[in-house]
Amino acid sequence: xxxxxxGSEPYTVERETKEDGRYVIYFTFPDDSPDRLPDEPSxxxxxxxxxxxx
Amino acid sequence: MAELRWHPLLREWVVTATQRQDRTxxxxxxxxxxxxxxxxxxxxxxxxxxxxxxxFENRFPSMRLMPPEPEVEPQGVFDVRPARGVCEVVVFxxxxxxxxxxxSVEHIHRLIQVWTHRYVELGALPGIEYVFIFExxxxxxxxxxxxxxxxxxxxxxxxxxxxxxxxxxRVHRESTGRCxxxxxxxxxxxxxxxxxxxxxxxxxxxxxxxxxxxxxxIVARRHLGALSDLAPDEGWSLARALKRVLVGYDQLFxxxxxxxxxxxxxxxxxxxxxxxxxxIQIYPPHRTATKLKYLAGSETAxxxxxxxxxxxxxxxxxxxxxxxxxxx
Numbered sequence: 001x002x003x004x005x006x007g008s009e010p011y012t013v014e015r016e017t018k019e020d021g022r023y024v025i026y027f028t029f030p031d032d033s034p035d036r037l038p039d040e041p042s043x044x045x046x047x048x049x050x051x052x053x054x
Numbered sequence: 055m056a057e058l059r060w061h062p063l064l065r066e067w068v069v070t071a072t073q074r075q076d077r078t079x080x081x082x083x084x085x086x087x088x089x090x091x092x093x094x095x096x097x098x099x100x101x102x103x104x105x106x107x108x109x110f111e112n113r114f115p116s117m118r119l120m121p122p123e124p125e126v127e128p129q130g131v132f133d134v135r136p137a138r139g140v141c142e143v144v145v146f147x148x149x150x151x152x153x154x155x156x157x158s159v160e161h162i163h164r165l166i167q168v169w170t171h172r173y174v175e176l177g178a179l180p181g182i183e184y185v186f187i188f189e190x191x192x193x194x195x196x197x198x199x200x201x202x203x204x205x206x207x208x209x210x211x212x213x214x215x216x217x218x219x220x221x222x223x224r225v226h227r228e229s230t231g232r233c234x235x236x237x238x239x240x241x242x243x244x245x246x247x248x249x250x251x252x253x254x255x256x257x258x259x260x261x262x263x264x265x266x267x268x269x270x271x272i273v274a275r276r277h278l279g280a281l282s283d284l285a286p287d288e289g290w291s292l293a294r295a296l297k298r299v300l301v302g303y304d305q306l307f308x309x310x311x312x313x314x315x316x317x318x319x320x321x322x323x324x325x326x327x328x329x330x331x332x333x334i335q336i337y338p339p340h341r342t343a344t345k346l347k348y349l350a351g352s353e354t355a356x357x358x359x360x361x362x363x364x365x366x367x368x369x370x371x372x373x374x375x376x377x378x379x380x381x382x
Binding site (some may be wrong): 009010011013016018020022023024025026027028029 | 087099101102105106107108109110111113164165171177
């Protein structure tokens with residue numbers, strides 16, 4: 001069992017119940033969600049020459 | 055009818071679920087149960103005209119929270135239990151004609167947040183010991199709906215393959231004091247021949263011990279057990295790494311690559327599993343553009359995989375077609 005510690009997520013959760021009792025959960029994200037984080041390094045491990053030849 | 059039957063020879067549960075024989079099978083596009091319901095159109099599983107990501111209980115579940123009593127009584131070495139669990143469908147997008155690889159990094163990041171939500175909520179249910187998140191993509195791996203979607207099985211037990219991985223990690227921790235996946239990753243990074251990409255927080259490799267020709271593991275470099283342990287920037291790194299790997303797959307043979315994708319996370323059985331290490335494992339069945347690897351005698355009947363390719367060579371092939379960080 002995992003403790004549910006959510007509560008500050010940047011999305012809304014809406015639940016519905018179908019006629020047969022099954023649930024549906026809609027997740028909606030705002031248009032102003034944070035952009036991608038900058039400055040991701042592209043590669044930090046250089047392939048070896050053998051791998052390049054492969 | 056659904057029930058768990060104990061396999062005494064393998065010491066594992068078999069889920070017997072006969073109602074799944076009747077599940078929807080490759081319906082015409084206009085009758086897709088995962089598309090939004092539009093005015094005057096087919097009433098799908100999703101009543102709204104649009105959504106970002108949606109989750110619903112599978113109409114044909116292998117397990118359910120209020121399962122029926124088993125059809126048979128346990129007897130002797132034949133044990134049986136109710137198939138108590140949860141089976142969810144995760145609809146990645148309201149668009150029908152697309153794939154996860156074609157989604158933006160931002161949308162893949164949204165999906166990661168939804169996966170995290172479901173891991174935490176389902177894992178908090180009493181009796182749920184493992185939340186297994188996966189995607190089957192492509193008819194060759196058995197999908198019955200083309201609309202991009204994945205599934206979640208919340209099991210009342212830790213599935214056997216994952217239990218073996220966890221047991222290996224536990225033994226390694228007990229004997230060395232270290233995390234097995236951290237040691238594997240350190241060795242892969244030191245060798246580098248099988249590394250496909252690295253970004254700020256994740257490394258993708260075709261592992262030394264790959265069982266499938268293009269099997270990729272996307273592994274967190276920090277020792278963490280589950281999506282819910284990810285820091286915000288780690289979530290973005292994971293989205294970027296996943297996007298690059300999936301686009302690379304599609305560029306490898308020039309068609310949308312089928313695969314089985316699964317997440318490895320900490321069990322939710324209440325035990326201490328601090329040796330668990332988060333990763334995504336992806337198994338495409340293709341060994342060439344036109345040939346599939348089948349699980350035949352050795353794999354299915356003996357459990358011994360034969361990989362007729364070198365991970366070092368396959369990693370070089372796949373690495374050559376991966377998009378760069380700037381191209382995604």
